[in-house]
Amino acid sequence: MSTATTTAPQTWTTPHQLTVLHQHQESTVDGVWKSRRHTGLSLLVCNCGHSTGWVATEDLDMDQVKREHGQAEPMGTPFVP
Numbered sequence: 001m002s003t004a005t006t007t008a009p010q011t012w013t014t015p016h017q018l019t020v021l022h023q024h025q026e027s028t029v030d031g032v033w034k035s036r037r038h039t040g041l042s043l044l045v046c047n048c049g050h051s052t053g054w055v056a057t058e059d060l061d062m063d064q065v066k067r068e069h070g071q072a073e074p075m076g077t078p079f080v081p
């Protein structure tokens with residue numbers, strides 16, 4: 001058995017790998033009780049270099065984002081309106 005080798009130049013790409021982060025705030029009462037809420041802002045960042053910065057979640061066009069960057073991988077606590 002022989003192993004094929006190639007001298008072709010190696011090609012590097014930056015594939016899409018979309019991540020969505022929903023910003024939240026936390027509060028405590030006497031350092032014990034904790035409450036958490038969504039600020040209404042979300043951030044989309046992709047391995048290809050695309051980033052929205054913090055924008056209103058309701059302003060995100062997720063259909064367009066999915067077409068351009070694929071399915072998002074949620075991070076942190078999912079936002080449930």
Ligand SMILES: [Zn+2]
Pocket residue numbers: 015016017018046047048049050068069
């Ligand atoms: Zn991308």
